[in-house]
Amino acid sequence: MIRTVQIVVSFVLGVQLVVAQQTTINSKNNAPERDLLSKSKVMIIPFEPKLYMSEIDYKISAETKLNTKAIKYSFRDGLNEQLGLAFKSEKIISVDLMSDTTKFKAELYSIYSNLSYEYQKVPNQENYQPPKKEKDKKEIVKGQVVVETNSDERFMNAKVTNAKLIPLLASKYNCKVFVFINQLDIKASGNSKPGQISTGTENRKLVVHYTVYTIDAKEINSGIAEEEFDSSLNNPKKIIDKHFSKLSKLIVARTMKGLGYQK
DSSP: OHHHHHHHHHHHHHHHHHHHHHHHHHHHHHHHHHGGGTSSEEEEEOOOGGGEEESOHHHHHHHHOOOHHHHHHHHHHHHHHHHHHHHHHTTOOEEETTSOTTTTHHHHHHHHHTEEEEEEEOOOGGGOOOOOOOOOOEEEETTEEEEOOOOSOEEEEEEEOOTTHHHHHHHHHTEEEEEEEEEEEEESOSSOOTTOOOOSOSOEEEEEEEEEEETTOOEEEEEEEEEEEOTTOOOHHHHIIIIIHHHHHHHHHHHHHHTTOOO
8 A cells, every 4th residue: 555655646746747858858858948038238329310200290390499400419319318217217228329310420320221121010919920022913904004002001111131241240338139119100180090181180090000029030020009198298318208208118029928938
């Protein structure tokens, strides 16, 4: 009887040991992306000035006396700053290429020179899959070439055209995750339908187009982050502090999810 109990106990312990070992193996197999930020940094690349699309600069200028260049710079710098703060709240160090525009001027030029942009279908964040290049669907109707139109929402996606870019940046700055801000839209009316004339009282809308890559050039998240704000708000700093902060937290949360972090 005692021997039987010893055999059963030994079997149970053996099963537990195998399960524990398998759990450890599975954890290690799922760890690489999650470990990317354990001893390295995330780089935040600002949008190119030409990809700033604002419909309200004239109202901001009228109230603040800032010129369009200063307004654009304020939002470009503010978005990067808020992203840095959002990563900091997750105990992640960031390299902000807007923190010293003189120092990083050549770096930014090099990065932009090795990017291509393309409007692609906005991914489903609930079940994220990197967007794929779509083929134009054409057919001949009565001797005319007809291109099928697609009403799906689009965003400006960034593609790295030089395979050496990411490894070089990773080596130089000890970064293994790269957040590209591709475009910033500030719409005068966030609620009006296409073609509808705005009354000037609807909320405005901020739309950030972005792409997140890891050191192996894997696109772990991309898409748009949106936030509405009051039509009477024309102070860039207040817009940045109140609304860019929310957009940044959303992008950071999606980045963390793409790396395997679960809250």
